Amino acid sequence: MIDFRNVKKVYPNGTTALDGINLHIDDGEFVFIVGPSGAGKTTLMKLLLREERVTSGRLIVDEFDLVKMPERKVPYYRRQLGVVFQDFRLFPNKTVFENVAFAMRVVGEPASVIKKRVPTILSIVNLADKYNCYPTELSGGEQQRVALARALANNPRMIIADEPTGNIDPKMSLEIMNLLIKIHKRNKTVIVVTHEKTLVDYFQQRVVTIRDGRIVDDRMGGMF
Amino acid sequence: MRRYSITYFIGQSISGLLRNGVMSIASITVLMSCLIVMGSFALLVLNIDYNMENLGDLNTISAFVQTDTEYAEGEEALLAGALKAKNGAEFLGWSLDPNADAPTYAPGQKYTVNPADAKNGKITMYAIWSIKPQTANYGIVYDMSGVSIEGNPPVDNNRYNHGDEVVLADAPIPKLASNNFLGWSVVPGDASQLMKPGSIYKLNAGNAVCATVTLYAIWSNMPVISKYEIVYNPNRTEIEGSVPTQDRVLLMNIAEQVSKLDNIKRVDIITKEMALQQEKKRYEDYPEVIEILLSGKNPYPDNFLISYYDNDKVATLIYQLNQIDGIYKIRDRSDVAERIDSLKSGIIVVFSWFMILLFVVSIFIIMNTVKLAVFTRKQEISIMRYVGATNWFITLPFMLEGVFIGLISAGLAYLIEWYIYIYLQRMVISDTLQMIHIISFNSISKWLLVAFLAIGMLTGVVGSYISMRKYLKA
Numbered sequence: 001m002i003d004f005r006n007v008k009k010v011y012p013n014g015t016t017a018l019d020g021i022n023l024h025i026d027d028g029e030f031v032f033i034v035g036p037s038g039a040g041k042t043t044l045m046k047l048l049l050r051e052e053r054v055t056s057g058r059l060i061v062d063e064f065d066l067v068k069m070p071e072r073k074v075p076y077y078r079r080q081l082g083v084v085f086q087d088f089r090l091f092p093n094k095t096v097f098e099n100v101a102f103a104m105r106v107v108g109e110p111a112s113v114i115k116k117r118v119p120t121i122l123s124i125v126n127l128a129d130k131y132n133c134y135p136t137e138l139s140g141g142e143q144q145r146v147a148l149a150r151a152l153a154n155n156p157r158m159i160i161a162d163e164p165t166g167n168i169d170p171k172m173s174l175e176i177m178n179l180l181i182k183i184h185k186r187n188k189t190v191i192v193v194t195h196e197k198t199l200v201d202y203f204q205q206r207v208v209t210i211r212d213g214r215i216v217d218d219r220m221g222g223m224f
Numbered sequence: 225m226r227r228y229s230i231t232y233f234i235g236q237s238i239s240g241l242l243r244n245g246v247m248s249i250a251s252i253t254v255l256m257s258c259l260i261v262m263g264s265f266a267l268l269v270l271n272i273d274y275n276m277e278n279l280g281d282l283n284t285i286s287a288f289v290q291t292d293t294e295y296a297e298g299e300e301a302l303l304a305g306a307l308k309a310k311n312g313a314e315f316l317g318w319s320l321d322p323n324a325d326a327p328t329y330a331p332g333q334k335y336t337v338n339p340a341d342a343k344n345g346k347i348t349m350y351a352i353w354s355i356k357p358q359t360a361n362y363g364i365v366y367d368m369s370g371v372s373i374e375g376n377p378p379v380d381n382n383r384y385n386h387g388d389e390v391v392l393a394d395a396p397i398p399k400l401a402s403n404n405f406l407g408w409s410v411v412p413g414d415a416s417q418l419m420k421p422g423s424i425y426k427l428n429a430g431n432a433v434c435a436t437v438t439l440y441a442i443w444s445n446m447p448v449i450s451k452y453e454i455v456y457n458p459n460r461t462e463i464e465g466s467v468p469t470q471d472r473v474l475l476m477n478i479a480e481q482v483s484k485l486d487n488i489k490r491v492d493i494i495t496k497e498m499a500l501q502q503e504k505k506r507y508e509d510y511p512e513v514i515e516i517l518l519s520g521k522n523p524y525p526d527n528f529l530i531s532y533y534d535n536d537k538v539a540t541l542i543y544q545l546n547q548i549d550g551i552y553k554i555r556d557r558s559d560v561a562e563r564i565d566s567l568k569s570g571i572i573v574v575f576s577w578f579m580i581l582l583f584v585v586s587i588f589i590i591m592n593t594v595k596l597a598v599f600t601r602k603q604e605i606s607i608m609r610y611v612g613a614t615n616w617f618i619t620l621p622f623m624l625e626g627v628f629i630g631l632i633s634a635g636l637a638y639l640i641e642w643y644i645y646i647y648l649q650r651m652v653i654s655d656t657l658q659m660i661h662i663i664s665f666n667s668i669s670k671w672l673l674v675a676f677l678a679i680g681m682l683t684g685v686v687g688s689y690i691s692m693r694k695y696l697k698a
Contacts, residue, residue, distance in 0.1 A: 049610070072615070079612035089607050103611040108228050150611070 082151025141172030590687025630684030
């Protein structure tokens with residue numbers, strides 16, 4: 001459950017990125033967040049990841065109050081989220097297996113658990129046979145699937161994908177989106193920030209449109 | 225259960241060190257130099273202290289005392305304090321008469337020398353006790369009447385009763401051949417009732433003083449007496465400790481006055497006998513020197529070794545000591561103490577500034593090394609943050625990197641310091657007279673290593689913490 005209540009974000013330089021955001025996302029929902037560049041999509045993401053703090057208003061994610069949360073609790077909050085970026089952000093000097101395993105090592109998962117769980121996750125994203133490759137040896141779509149596997153590694157409640165198809169050719173994009181839908185069907189909340197009209201229109205899910213820092217449209221099966 | 229593998233952190237920090245290459249070497253070199261300089265200064269100061277200890281306490285004054293305790297007529301002499309009897313009798317005071325019931329002089333009182341009280345130049349002060357000692361039988365003492373003789377005066381350890389026959393001792397041989405021994409007499413200087421050596425003397429209790437009959441030697445040339453000695457006699461009572469001598473009385477009196485002064489830490493009496501013993505020991509290997517020392521009178525004066533606290537007030541102390549009767553010469557080492565103190569504090573000031581400078585440089589360089597390491601792994605760090613890594617998980621490898629820099633520097637600095645120190649030690653020992661003593665490296669090596677490792681690690685941790693601090697924000 002995500003609850004934005006009258007959220008406002010003003011950056012130190014005076015730019016108002018978001019103003020009067022009221023948004024409620026239930027557990028297990030699939031939401032597209034769309035809008036032109038500079039509309040405030042990225043800021044919304046940053047607030048959700050607790051990379052930036054809310055200037056005013058309330059932001060609650062499950063039992064976490066992101067406004068009141070002290071700095072030291074942030075890592076534990078982030079373990080509830082799986083994040084996917086446009087530029088993948090994989091370790092180039094680690095194999096696919098190690099990239100996924102790393103996320104588990106960070107939270108102190110024992111080696112025996114890591115060994116068992118990583119192949120399972122890699123098979124979900126159809127990369128079981130590429131576990132020993134380095135990211136540079138993979139295509140863009142494959143790299144994004146590794147990133148997705150890493151996002152799933154710690155069994156998060158929610159996946160946040162920021163332009164996951166931005167650097168990938170259209171055919172692969174569809175595959176990534178299919179994977180996200182597959183994950184959504186495993187009862188996880190999925191939030192996808194994108195501006196790819198065709199994909200949004202194709203999948204017919206809840207669409208939230210942001211423009212100039214405000215939500216201008218929010219509907220099921222919406223169009224861009 | 226969650227578990228973090230320590231090998232991960234160590235591996236990360238070592239690979240960080242290797243990746244930073246030149247910067248790591250630079251920080252290790254600078255920190256190492258810093259530790260070497262610190263160690264050298266510390267060893268220098270330690271050695272100065274050590275050598276000062278060998279020089280002895282420099283905050284001391286030697287005060288020499290004239291203890292020529294022979295008095296002319298009319299001079300005042302301080303009498304000894306109370307004695308302690310073994311039989312529990314209470315000490316009342318001193319008297320010239322051994323059989324007196326009450327003392328004439330209280331302990332520590334002054335006595336004006338009167339030749340009429342003297343026998344053969346000796347004024348005997350008898351201890352007067354609350355329990356009167358019982359007269360047992362009589363002893364015999366021979367008195368040379370102030371004439372130097374060859375060998376020791378005769379001794380008779382037998383005890384006699386009234387009327388017993390005593391065989392008198394053989395004639396003593398005077399050092400001056402021109403003086404002739406005439407005979408023994410029970411009255412000092414009285415040549416009218418002479419007894420021949422070897423003849424029989426019928427012991428007469430009337431001649432005895434304090435259960436002792438003294439037989440005085442009568443010479444053809446009797447020495448002229450102008451100065452009188454004061455001796456103490458416990459008066460047939462066994463006492464605790466030794467019988468006081470007038471020298472001792474005087475010394476104790478001066479010691480008491482000295483210890484009442486300000487700025488006094490400790491007063492040691494070195495009597496002339498002790499001084500002679502010390503010199504004898506010092507010249508053990510030169511018997512001819514000892515022979516010279518032993519012939520004739522003891523050339524050493526009695527001496528007080530006075531230790532004091534504050535070198536700044538030494539002038540006052542010397543003035544006050546000069547006011548005390550009996551002290552005739554003072555020798556102090558305050559100038560040496562002052563010079564060494566100022567040398568040491570100078571070294572410490574230079575050392576401290578140097579240290580601060582080098583530590584700042586070390587910390588700065590380690591900061592930069594770690595900053596570089598952080599910078600090259602900026603993306604990794606941001607990924608770690610997104611997957612929920614805690615601060616310590618992210619910073620630990622960098623802190624360890626600082627610690628490793630510190631430990632490697634400390635180890636190298638220790639080895640170099642060791643080599644230099646032993647080299648210098650060998651040079652000093654072979655090249656100089658053994659005036660300078662050097663502490664052996666083994667006796668300080670443990671402390672030096674611990675200090676190096678601790679300071680190295682601390683510098684590493686502080687350096688990396690400072691450069692990591694801004695990345696600790698989520």
